[in-house]
Amino acid sequence: xxxxxxxxxxxxxxxxxxxxxxxxxxxxxxxxxxxxxxxSDRTRSTFIFGNVFLHLHSTRVHRWTxxxxxxxxxxxxxxxxxxxxxxxxxxxxxxxxPYPDVAYDSIKDIHFVVPTGRFIRNIHRWxxxxxxxVVILHMVRVFYTAAYRRFREFNWVxxxxxxxxxxxxxxxxxxxxxxxxxxxxxxxxxxxxxSPREVTDALGITKYIDIGGLQKLILLGSEDVGEExxxxxxxxxxxxxxxxxxxxxxxxxxxxxxxxGLVRPIDADLRLKPEPGLYPVFTQEPKKxxxxxxxxxxxxxxxxxxxxxxxxAMPHLMYAEGxxxxxxxxxxxxxxxFFDAPLKELANPGVPENPAKAPWYFLGLQELVSxxxxxxxxxxxxxxxxxxxxxxxxxRESDGTGEWFGxxxxxxxxxxxxxxxxxxxxxxxxxxxxxGWIRQWWPKAPQLLITAINPGTLLTLFYALYSLWLVxxxxxxxxxxxxxxxxxxxxxxxxxxxxxYFRGPNWDFYWxxxxxxxx
Amino acid sequence: MTTQPKTIEQVKRSRLDPEPxxxxxxxxxxxxxxxxxxxxxxxxxxxxxxxxxxxxSPSKKFRVVLPESLALHQPFIPPGRSVGLxxxxxxVYAVSIVCTHLGCIVKSSASGFDCPCHGSRFSQDGSVLRxxxxxxxxxxxxxxxxxxxxxxxxxxIIEASEAMA
Ligand code: FES
Numbered sequence: 049x050x051x052x053x054x055x056x057x058x059x060x061x062x063x064x065x066x067x068x069x070x071x072x073x074x075x076x077x078x079x080x081x082x083x084x085x086x087x088s089d090r091t092r093s094t095f096i097f098g099n100v101f102l103h104l105h106s107t108r109v110h111r112w113t114x115x116x117x118x119x120x121x122x123x124x125x126x127x128x129x130x131x132x133x134x135x136x137x138x139x140x141x142x143x144x145x146p147y148p149d150v151a152y153d154s155i156k157d158i159h160f161v162v163p164t165g166r167f168i169r170n171i172h173r174w175x176x177x178x179x180x181x182v183v184i185l186h187m188v189r190v191f192y193t194a195a196y197r198r199f200r201e202f203n204w205v206x207x208x209x210x211x212x213x214x215x216x217x218x219x220x221x222x223x224x225x226x227x228x229x230x231x232x233x234x235x236x237x238x239x240x241x242x243s244p245r246e247v248t249d250a251l252g253i254t255k256y257i258d259i260g261g262l263q264k265l266i267l268l269g270s271e272d273v274g275e276e277x278x279x280x281x282x283x284x285x286x287x288x289x290x291x292x293x294x295x296x297x298x299x300x301x302x303x304x305x306x307x308x309g310l311v312r313p314i315d316a317d318l319r320l321k322p323e324p325g326l327y328p329v330f331t332q333e334p335k336k337x338x339x340x341x342x343x344x345x346x347x348x349x350x351x352x353x354x355x356x357x358x359x360x361a362m363p364h365l366m367y368a369e370g371x372x373x374x375x376x377x378x379x380x381x382x383x384x385x386f387f388d389a390p391l392k393e394l395a396n397p398g399v400p401e402n403p404a405k406a407p408w409y410f411l412g413l414q415e416l417v418s419x420x421x422x423x424x425x426x427x428x429x430x431x432x433x434x435x436x437x438x439x440x441x442x443x444r445e446s447d448g449t450g451e452w453f454g455x456x457x458x459x460x461x462x463x464x465x466x467x468x469x470x471x472x473x474x475x476x477x478x479x480x481x482x483x484g485w486i487r488q489w490w491p492k493a494p495q496l497l498i499t500a501i502n503p504g505t506l507l508t509l510f511y512a513l514y515s516l517w518l519v520x521x522x523x524x525x526x527x528x529x530x531x532x533x534x535x536x537x538x539x540x541x542x543x544x545x546x547x548x549y550f551r552g553p554n555w556d557f558y559w560x561x562x563x564x565x566x567x
Numbered sequence: 568m569t570t571q572p573k574t575i576e577q578v579k580r581s582r583l584d585p586e587p588x589x590x591x592x593x594x595x596x597x598x599x600x601x602x603x604x605x606x607x608x609x610x611x612x613x614x615x616x617x618x619x620x621x622x623x624s625p626s627k628k629f630r631v632v633l634p635e636s637l638a639l640h641q642p643f644i645p646p647g648r649s650v651g652l653x654x655x656x657x658x659v660y661a662v663s664i665v666c667t668h669l670g671c672i673v674k675s676s677a678s679g680f681d682c683p684c685h686g687s688r689f690s691q692d693g694s695v696l697r698x699x700x701x702x703x704x705x706x707x708x709x710x711x712x713x714x715x716x717x718x719x720x721x722x723x724i725i726e727a728s729e730a731m732a
Contacts, residue, residue, distance in 0.1 A: 232671065236684065239669040246701045262618070269619045276619065398647060400671045402683035418685035420699055421668055488697045495701040502699075555686035555698075 092362035104301045108358035109365050111320055112312040117452070118193070119310060121372045122186035127297065128376035129182060132175035133217075134290065136168050144224065146282035148275050151226040152394050159391060170384035176218055178380060180409050183214050191439075191533050192462070194449045194526065195311035201440035203303045206296055208437045213293045215409065220285035222407060226278065231395030232404045234273050234281070238264050240417065240425035247422055250495040273397070313450040317357050402553045411547030412540050415477075418555050419485065419502040428504050432536055435512075439533070443525040455526035461518070465531040469538030472510050476503045477546060481557045511535040627721035633659065635715060640691055642675045650707060650719055651675065653691075658731035661707040661719050662693045668700040680704065692727070703727075 059067075068075075078084070083094035093107035112118060143162055145154040158165035187207060190196060196204035219237065223230045244260035254261070269276030304310065313319070392401070406414050416424030448454020453462050480503045486493045514535060519528035552558040553565060631645045633652060642651035644664065649672050651662045664673045664680060671684035679690040687698030694703040708723040709731075 232684070235671070236669045243669075249701065265619050266617055269617070271622060271624055280617075398649065398672060400683050402674070404671060404684045414685070417669065418699055421701070424699075425669075484697065487695060487699075491694065491696060498699075498701075554681050554683055 086362055089360050092360045095362055104298075104305055105361050105365065106305055106309055107361055109361045110309055110312060110316070111357050111359060112316040112450075113310045114359065114364055114368070118312070118450075120185075120189060121368065122182055122189050124369050124372045125376055126179060126182045126186055128373040129175045129179035129380070130293070130297070131373075132376060132380055133172055133179060136172035136175065137286070137290075139168050140165075140172060141286065146224065146278055148226055148278055148395070151224060151278065155225040155227075155391060159388075166388065167384055170387070170389050171380050173389035174380045174383040174387070175376070176221060178376065178383075179214060180218055183211055187211060188537065191529075192453055193311065193451060194454050196440040197311070197446065197449050198444070199307045200303070200311065203300060203307070204440045205437050206300050206303070208433060210293065210296050210300065212433070213289055213296065217285065217289045217293065218407065218409065220281045220289065223278070223281045224285060225391055226395050227392040228395055228401050228404075229390070229392050231273065231397065232400045233406060234268075234277055235400075236404075236406075236417075238268050238273065238277070240421060241267050243421040243425050246420070246495060246499055250499070311450045313454075316450065320357060403551060403555055405547070405551070408544060408548055412543035415543040415547040415551070416504040419480070419504045420499050422499055423502060424504050428508055431508055435532060436536070439529045443529040445524060445526045447524075447526065453530070455530060456522045456524040457518075457527045457530060461522070461527060461530055462534050465514070465518075465534035466538050468514055468531075469511065469535035470542060472514075472535075473507055473539045473542040476507050476510075477542070479503075507539060511539065624722075627723075628718055629721070630712070631717050631719055633715045633717065644675070645719075648719075648721065650721055651680075652709070652717070652719070655731070659709055659711070659717060660731055661709045661717075663705050663707055663721070663724075665704075666700060667695075667702040667704060668698070673704070 081095070081098075083091045083098055086092040086095040096102045096105050096107045140158060143154055143158045143165065145151060155169075158169050160166070190204070190207065219233070223234050223237075242260040242264035244263070245254055245258065246260075248254040248257060248260065265271070267277070267280065268274075269280050405411065413424065413429065416428055418424070420427075445455065447456065448458070453459045485502065486498050511532060515528040515532035518531040519525055521527070549561075550557055550559065552561065552563070558564055629645070629648060631643075631648075631652065633643055633654070637643050637654055639654050639656070642653060642662075644651050649664050651664050653660050653662065664675075665671075666673050666682040666684065666687055668682065668685060668687050671682050673680035673682045673687075673689060678688065679696070680693075681688055682698065682700070685699055687700035688696040689700070689704050690696055692703075693706065695701075705724040706727050708720040708725050710718045712718060
């Protein structure tokens, strides 16, 4: 007879019931956190891998990863701002009504009547903006540390998709209030989707293949902008895109974990100084290696390699992550307290605003679109996204992996590319602003010519040629990648700045908004 | 005689590295392919759904009375419509004022029409003067009912030559 049974026979069931009742809180706690308090390294590890949310973390992280300069914690910052938009977004759904007649009023209610509604809406908007900024910065960080290399190529592609979904979420988001900005953004967005007609019309084949028309029809659910369009964008904004994003984020993180954490230079261990703190670091040379054939690549622990130099993730990484989350909340709350999310007049299908400007992250695109709808709105973005997505497949060198501006040419190359990128984009824009473009010189010019040769396409061409030249000059694909990415970044920044500050009524160029003609 | 342990080379395949499929797994393959093709067709079928089937397209015809005082080649824009009506020597014509670039509503100006969104300019008769617009503003069908009363059809684009009423 075992102990429990013996005990059971001594006490009555009623007593046992009372004892169980008394012990329930502590038992409940133990069943919830099965590992006990995370006090030793062992329980800290179980704390992480026994938890469905945390098991994407490795239980130990390399000390290189923990340096701020490795990542600036941008990935976690992006996740944090996403969580903020997610929670505030759900709260807004209590009051928002996705129907043209009432959408605008429901936003007004949220802003002026609902307790804390304005605050929550402001946070939602600011967190979304922070997310766009941080996602871009994160991509820049990953690129310049060459962290897209071997085994991680596909994760880079997932990252591109995440960027696209983030922008999609932002776009569908500012359509919902159904104010002037929203209405004309939908109109322009839907017509960009229709812009392949610019080409099919010029070729005279729209009757047979009308990709543009189909895309517009699917997006709007109707021939005109109206209630169907609003419902569709609402569905995208609150269901399809957030779910897609969540799924992609999960894959993104999972793969980082499976690729052995964040990228670091091969000689990271040598370069790290000894850990000064209290925590023991795994530093022993492995005595034995084990082959886990058919399950993992290579041998574990890795052969012929020095100390592992890892620390438990539980306090080190997780506290840093907590700090980043707090920082994100702090920034968004601060911005939300001082700057209100805008709400323009009610949508007016008869009169667009002048100038009708998109939010800042699309102004570069708007500048391109002002040269050609099809190339600016679909062609060039597709080329740029494809170009960036292909970088890890085209650059398969290993020099400088895990280092800022690593690779042949390094910092100087990046600096020179930045100057080149800035120079070309400013020159082309200045030329266009000053002298106009083909249509002005020759109003009868065939549209195909303008679609093919416009300031946007020329810019892309110059950047591509420059990066090819770099590949040859340095005899290195990484040099080409550095040049290409830097140029695109410079182009994006300059176009965005021009769109934001130097375009006025009728998309004319003005040195400052104070020179805008009254209208 | 002692038995020699088999060397690794003799074991051609382990359980984790099974032999090529055809012989044993015909049924498995059949299941796989049928599942894949079902999914493919189902996806294509589902994609058919979001393509708008119900098109609430009300007639785009409307009646308009031109003010008698309207000067020649002066646009008259009926409230709530995106059409400009013009009197010419030979009659009246109608021009759509939806920009052919990305659908903003153009504003009439001294030279014709200006688009606020990306700076396209059109002349009085709708042809492109500047900017990204790929096509001229289209002419719309107009019919004269009586003296100053016209029926315009925003949905019917016609050739500029036959556009007088
Ligand atoms: S919509 Fe008129 S110029 Fe773009």
